[in-house]
Amino acid sequence: MIQVNNLCFGFTTAEIFNNLSFDIHQGEILSVIGPNGSGKSTLLRLLRGSLKPQSGEILWDHIPLEKIPTPAMARRVAVVPQSSATPFPYKVRELVAMGRYPYRKNFLSFENKSDLQAIEQALVMTDILPLAERSVTQLSGGEIQRVLLARALAQNSSVLFLDEATNHLDIDHRFELTELMLRLNREQHTTIVQISHDLDLAAAISQRILLLTEHGNIAAIGSPQEVMTAANLQQIFRVDVKVDSNPFTGAPQIVPLINNSTHQLNGLKVHLICGGGNGKTLLRRLHMAKANLTAGPLNQGDSDETTANVLNVPVVQEIPFSPFSKNTLATAGQFIAQTDVLVVTTRWWGAGNLPCLDLAEKAIQQGTAVFLLSQQQDQDYTGGKAWDKIQQLQQQGALPVRNEEHLLDELEKLTAA
Numbered sequence: 015m016i017q018v019n020n021l022c023f024g025f026t027t028a029e030i031f032n033n034l035s036f037d038i039h040q041g042e043i044l045s046v047i048g049p050n051g052s053g054k055s056t057l058l059r060l061l062r063g064s065l066k067p068q069s070g071e072i073l074w075d076h077i078p079l080e081k082i083p084t085p086a087m088a089r090r091v092a093v094v095p096q097s098s099a100t101p102f103p104y105k106v107r108e109l110v111a112m113g114r115y116p117y118r119k120n121f122l123s124f125e126n127k128s129d130l131q132a133i134e135q136a137l138v139m140t141d142i143l144p145l146a147e148r149s150v151t152q153l154s155g156g157e158i159q160r161v162l163l164a165r166a167l168a169q170n171s172s173v174l175f176l177d178e179a180t181n182h183l184d185i186d187h188r189f190e191l192t193e194l195m196l197r198l199n200r201e202q203h204t205t206i207v208q209i210s211h212d213l214d215l216a217a218a219i220s221q222r223i224l225l226l227t228e229h230g231n232i233a234a235i236g237s238p239q240e241v242m243t244a245a246n247l248q249q250i251f252r253v254d255v256k257v258d259s260n261p262f263t264g265a266p267q268i269v270p271l272i273n274n275s276t277h278q279l280n281g282l283k284v285h286l287i288c289g290g291g292n293g294k295t296l297l298r299r300l301h302m303a304k305a306n307l308t309a310g311p312l313n314q315g316d317s318d319e320t321t322a323n324v325l326n327v328p329v330v331q332e333i334p335f336s337p338f339s340k341n342t343l344a345t346a347g348q349f350i351a352q353t354d355v356l357v358v359t360t361r362w363w364g365a366g367n368l369p370c371l372d373l374a375e376k377a378i379q380q381g382t383a384v385f386l387l388s389q390q391q392d393q394d395y396t397g398g399k400a401w402d403k404i405q406q407l408q409q410q411g412a413l414p415v416r417n418e419e420h421l422l423d424e425l426e427k428l429t430a431a
């Protein structure tokens with residue numbers, strides 16, 4: 015629907031886009047993300063013709079943008095800008111009514127019935143009807159944002175551009191706006207291009223995401239799953255994140271790996287026997303504390319395996335839904351033989367993972383420090399075999415630890431020794 019071909023543009027201060035090419039599909043929600051100053055707002059201005067490319071072309075339904083008359087463009091695309099700090103003292107209803115200007119015969123003509131309907135509907139949809147007679151200078155940032163959105167909605171356009179429209183909104187109105195965008199998209203097939211720094215929201219609602227580099231190049235464009243990868247976000251935003259899948263929507267969900275570790279393990283070699291999600295938080299905490307980690311055996315697809323992969327932790331893998339084979343256990347034994355410390359975080363014991371406790375026994379015999387994290391008898395599904403073995407391991411020198419904090423304290427003592 016919109017085609018951008020070899021777009022070049024810069025301000026006198028700096029070049030922003032150099033040969034940018036991509037398409038916007040009719041009826042899609044496309045989110046544009048990228049670092050501050052990467053050119054997202056500038057791109058929206060170019061797409062609607064309020065800035066002119068230095069070279070290249072922008073086509074709307076195969077027609078060059080500069081050939082489309084301004085009133086036609088005004089009916090076609092509505093814009094919710096980043097809210098301005100000091101708007102002119104219009105009443106809210108007057109500002110929303112400006113969304114109808116593209117439909118007026120001339121500046122002096124009165125609002126007709128469909129204008130009034132569209133204005134009323136926009137005020138209701140954005141939850142600002144009670145503010146209709148107030149001056150916009152008296153409104154909060156979030157309220158102004160909703161007024162600007164209402165003005166765009168009153169325009170009844172087939173394309174909506176939103177520039178950080180959820181920026182000032184509280185969680186309630188952020189949800190409402192998001193639902194509204196989805197409704198417009200589904201029911202009226204409105205094409206939505208939105209700039210957002212809320213990556214989770216962008217991933218949740220967009221069919222596609224355009225990720226810009228700090229120099230205005232396309233780092234990636236595609237489905238949220240294709241674009242929102244830890245590697246892409248690390249490369250563009252230089253942040254350490256883990257990308258999970260939202261359990262309700264399946265959309266990528268970003269978990270910042272903020273280093274809040276108060277422990278320092280200075281490269282201590284730690285191997286984790288984990289599984290079923292019992293090792294996830296510990297893997298992250300040990301990684302933050304700068305332990306030198308390995309893990310396994312783990313079935314492929316186990317959430318602990320996914321976490322280990324994100325953190326680039328070498329893992330001894332077993333095929334999904336299978337007991338650990340002799341080969342896999344032997345490889346895990348080789349990993350453990352190289353480590354300073356073995357931590358057993360697995361809680362639920364069954365016939366499939368019971369042999370892991372033999373690996374722990376061998377480690378003790380080899381003189382490796384072995385820690386058993388929060389083991390409990392009622393998590394043993396082997397008819398008592400696992401619990402007996404855990405008792406034996408403790409007699410042989412394995413140390414039980416209450417929780418992850420206790421474990422990290424003990425490991426730090428080992429590092430200092």
Ligand SMILES: Nc1ncnc2c1ncn2[C@@H]1O[C@H](COP(=O)(O)OP(=O)(O)OP(=O)(O)O)[C@@H](O)[C@H]1O
Pocket residue numbers: 025026027030048049050051052053054055056057
């Ligand atoms: N009118 C202007 N004159 C000169 N430089 C400008 C102008 N408008 C924007 N810029 C510069 O162009 C670059 C891109 O700005 P733009 O506002 O498009 O970035 P953005 O990706 O939307 O940023 P943010 O995430 O901070 O909103 C920035 O370096 C900015 O300083």
